[in-house]
Amino acid sequence: MAINFTGISNQGGVSKNSRTPAEDSTSKTAVDANTSGAGTMAEDTVRLSGTAQTLQNQEAKINGLSDIDQQKVDQIKQAIASGNYKIDSQKLASNMASMDSLF
Numbered sequence: 001m002a003i004n005f006t007g008i009s010n011q012g013g014v015s016k017n018s019r020t021p022a023e024d025s026t027s028k029t030a031v032d033a034n035t036s037g038a039g040t041m042a043e044d045t046v047r048l049s050g051t052a053q054t055l056q057n058q059e060a061k062i063n064g065l066s067d068i069d070q071q072k073v074d075q076i077k078q079a080i081a082s083g084n085y086k087i088d089s090q091k092l093a094s095n096m097a098s099m100d101s102l103f
Contacts, residue, residue: 048056079085 076085
């Protein structure tokens with residue numbers, strides 16, 4: 001039986017029928033009714049909801065983003081090199097203490 005998935009951009013082929021033998025025997029007449037006399041199989045289709053398609057598109061966009069904000073890294077490097085990068089020791093200590101309390 002051929003299965004078409006619409007709305008999915010990168011899909012693999014479906015090679016295994018997930019029906020159990022009991023389901024096959026009860027649905028055989030339905031498959032036979034949907035099959036033409038030339039021996040072609042009926043196709044099952046799956047359609048994704050608009051929400052699922054939106055989530056899939058957003059996931060693709062997120063996967064394309066870099067994990068590093070290179071512009072910010074370059075600004076910090078430049079500030080360190082020029083001697084203008086100041087460290088707020090109170091804020092650093094507070095952040096370290098709050099991280100320590102997590103463990």
